[in-house]
Amino acid sequence: xxxxxxxxxxxxxxxxxxxxxxxxxxxxxARRDLTLMELAPxxxxxxxxxxxxxxxxxxxxxxxxxxxxxGIRALIINTGNANAGTGAAGLxxxxxxxxxxxxxxxxxxxxxxxxxxxxxxxxxDLAGKIAAALPGCLPALAEDRWLEAADAxxxxxxxxxxxxxxxxxxxxxxxxTGIAKGSGMIRPDMATMLAYIATDAAxxxxxxxxxxxxxxxxxFNRITVDGDMSTNDACMLIATxxxxxxxxxxxxxxxxxxxxxxxxxxxxxxxxxxxxxASKFIPIRISGxxxxxxxLQVAYRMAHSPLIKTAFFASDPNWGRxxxxxxxxxxxxxxxxxxxxxxxxxxxxxxxxxxxxxxxxAGQAVMARAEIPIHVDLGRGSAQEQIWTCxxxxxYVRINADYRS
Amino acid sequence: xxxxxxxxxxxxxxxxxxxxxxxxxxxxxARRDLTLMELAPxxxxxxxxxxxxxxxxxxxxxxxxxxxxxGIRALIINTGNANAGTGAAGLxxxxxxxxxxxxxxxxxxxxxxxxxxxxxxxxxDLAGKIAAALPGCLPALAEDRWLEAADAxxxxxxxxxxxxxxxxxxxxxxxxTGIAKGSGMIRPDMATMLAYIATDAAxxxxxxxxxxxxxxxxxFNRITVDGDMSTNDACMLIATxxxxxxxxxxxxxxxxxxxxxxxxxxxxxxxxxxxxxASKFIPIRISGxxxxxxxLQVAYRMAHSPLIKTAFFASDPNWGRxxxxxxxxxxxxxxxxxxxxxxxxxxxxxxxxxxxxxxxxAGQAVMARAEIPIHVDLGRGSAQEQIWTCxxxxxYVRINADYRS
Numbered sequence: 001x002x003x004x005x006x007x008x009x010x011x012x013x014x015x016x017x018x019x020x021x022x023x024x025x026x027x028x029x030a031r032r033d034l035t036l037m038e039l040a041p042x043x044x045x046x047x048x049x050x051x052x053x054x055x056x057x058x059x060x061x062x063x064x065x066x067x068x069x070x071g072i073r074a075l076i077i078n079t080g081n082a083n084a085g086t087g088a089a090g091l092x093x094x095x096x097x098x099x100x101x102x103x104x105x106x107x108x109x110x111x112x113x114x115x116x117x118x119x120x121x122x123x124x125d126l127a128g129k130i131a132a133a134l135p136g137c138l139p140a141l142a143e144d145r146w147l148e149a150a151d152a153x154x155x156x157x158x159x160x161x162x163x164x165x166x167x168x169x170x171x172x173x174x175x176x177t178g179i180a181k182g183s184g185m186i187r188p189d190m191a192t193m194l195a196y197i198a199t200d201a202a203x204x205x206x207x208x209x210x211x212x213x214x215x216x217x218x219x220f221n222r223i224t225v226d227g228d229m230s231t232n233d234a235c236m237l238i239a240t241x242x243x244x245x246x247x248x249x250x251x252x253x254x255x256x257x258x259x260x261x262x263x264x265x266x267x268x269x270x271x272x273x274x275x276x277x278a279s280k281f282i283p284i285r286i287s288g289x290x291x292x293x294x295x296l297q298v299a300y301r302m303a304h305s306p307l308i309k310t311a312f313f314a315s316d317p318n319w320g321r322x323x324x325x326x327x328x329x330x331x332x333x334x335x336x337x338x339x340x341x342x343x344x345x346x347x348x349x350x351x352x353x354x355x356x357x358x359x360x361x362a363g364q365a366v367m368a369r370a371e372i373p374i375h376v377d378l379g380r381g382s383a384q385e386q387i388w389t390c391x392x393x394x395x396y397v398r399i400n401a402d403y404r405s
Numbered sequence: 406x407x408x409x410x411x412x413x414x415x416x417x418x419x420x421x422x423x424x425x426x427x428x429x430x431x432x433x434x435a436r437r438d439l440t441l442m443e444l445a446p447x448x449x450x451x452x453x454x455x456x457x458x459x460x461x462x463x464x465x466x467x468x469x470x471x472x473x474x475x476g477i478r479a480l481i482i483n484t485g486n487a488n489a490g491t492g493a494a495g496l497x498x499x500x501x502x503x504x505x506x507x508x509x510x511x512x513x514x515x516x517x518x519x520x521x522x523x524x525x526x527x528x529x530d531l532a533g534k535i536a537a538a539l540p541g542c543l544p545a546l547a548e549d550r551w552l553e554a555a556d557a558x559x560x561x562x563x564x565x566x567x568x569x570x571x572x573x574x575x576x577x578x579x580x581x582t583g584i585a586k587g588s589g590m591i592r593p594d595m596a597t598m599l600a601y602i603a604t605d606a607a608x609x610x611x612x613x614x615x616x617x618x619x620x621x622x623x624x625f626n627r628i629t630v631d632g633d634m635s636t637n638d639a640c641m642l643i644a645t646x647x648x649x650x651x652x653x654x655x656x657x658x659x660x661x662x663x664x665x666x667x668x669x670x671x672x673x674x675x676x677x678x679x680x681x682x683a684s685k686f687i688p689i690r691i692s693g694x695x696x697x698x699x700x701l702q703v704a705y706r707m708a709h710s711p712l713i714k715t716a717f718f719a720s721d722p723n724w725g726r727x728x729x730x731x732x733x734x735x736x737x738x739x740x741x742x743x744x745x746x747x748x749x750x751x752x753x754x755x756x757x758x759x760x761x762x763x764x765x766x767a768g769q770a771v772m773a774r775a776e777i778p779i780h781v782d783l784g785r786g787s788a789q790e791q792i793w794t795c796x797x798x799x800x801y802v803r804i805n806a807d808y809r810s
Contacts, residue, residue: 054728054733054757084725086758088758211596228733231725305633306631307590307631316806319525322488325459326459327458327460327634328634353492353493353495354526373502394802397798400712
């Protein structure tokens, strides 16, 4: 059950991006498991990918194709098989998939980016399955299929994830639409499982990658479900330039960056709200740190503690577990006497011990909520950071013990 | 259900160590929750303690008392309350507890070491409860109560943990007996929750601490249940000198060190076998590393992955999760093409991809066992390391969601 998360009711089309969905029988019959995204000529694309040393074949191929600078014309996304840990055969499968799409759309294989998600380590004839599915879905390519695409890229996600924004840039209406999937193996260090954000804004070519990095660092790189980093994480930013504005340089794009970051943050939070087995949504804010990195260190230490995550699942204000995690986060000279912890508005720890005004009843009242912000002040500096995570429930174990996505 | 772990049937007495157990009503009525260990004059004691920045009051007091060098005469151990996160009142409670024991035994408070385990952050009149319980248990002090002590120091442990060894040193029979408790919040970085190892061997005073550190580094510092480091971890080595051997210098103590390390390893493994909710015992060996630290980094990354732990619970050879964890362990220049992974004797990954001889059936056969050794060869050096962990089950969630120890 996702935490206060409904599927998007509508997503705004982005001029220059057409989508089609197919059932390609990749792992299951009668499941929409293939998404084709066709991009108009002149579209710019930037991407960030997992930093896992085991990188899936499609990640390697997508990076290589992006680097050729030929101008990307299509993205092909499958679920059911991650094409990771598949060695040379997997690389061939990813390259052949691009070839098949290129032949259908009349571009080069290097102008196609492949993305896969699903089970790791199972060899598959991906190109054959894509080739069989393409003729059926090509005629359906349309700009208004974002909702269907958000749905088709899901694996263990219970809810489709998407967000749109519109803004005005120098008199031109500009749209930003994004979709994402991801629910488990979520601890991105570059991007999340799969996320696609498109805008019709025109951007200077050199602006795209820094904008994406900035947005991702404030969104996808600030979430964790289980601390497990995927082999397939990828987040793409697509700018078709069809809005008609003069291309924006990096310094002129603040409003657009905000809109892209908002979409990315909404998608990233949606992934946590729909985290495997999640019943609580937990923003963790660390302030009073000496550096951003030590704030993140403490935040992730808490977010990855199974004892904290199970206490939240039980709505149990077992704040000793918070103390133990903060104290073992590797901040060697932390003065525990200066640490303050709030759950929502409730101060539970002051000067390293239970706050005088704290009561078990008040703690339980906060913990009963579905969204429980934690705020830790380390009392040693002015840096702060925020991440988002969820609890650890029976359903997390069930999903990951009973199921291969 | 612990994994292939029975409670010890007998534990050998150690001359110079007498024990008594009491019901002190610390958190629950009619529960043996207090253990007194009386040491003969001249006994040497060394200790290692948690490196958590939030250190419980008894840890702070025990360290201080050890440092006075007055010669420790007693240890007082309670369950039901960790006396952690309790501020100045907690420190007073720990000190007063020592005073109460000292008065009863006729020594100074500095000659008593206090230990607490249980719920964090609840103020308690520990000294009062101990004072009330002591008169009833003092007459029962005896050398043959190790089994009862192993039982009384448990919290969420389902099985008491203890081990004994005997060896001959220069014609003298020497005994080593140890007990430990711990089941959750287990990821010691100095020692585990509570462990006590006693020997009647005579040792040079300067040999005790290095022997303890060496034994702990090869045992308690190589286990993890949930990656959560306790505020109360402590491991004590007690040498009464009653065996009658000439005091051993560090360089002469190899056989004794081996026996102590064996006892420590047996206790440490028992903690993992009885890890909260554990149904599998998983030794993880990493070889072919460039350094011990990178071997440990990879080993702990795997041992702390909820996806790996739930796959083991499900007996599912989902080795893609192993790959993903190894690849994200922070070994930046890892060449995945050289990585090999074995489950038991079965090679599952060779050269970074599925081994040709691997089959799902063979994988499932290994995973169905209760003990599943993982061996990862990083193929880049000659360093190796080994740690022990367990799986993540429904029961882990149940224990930690429903229960405050």
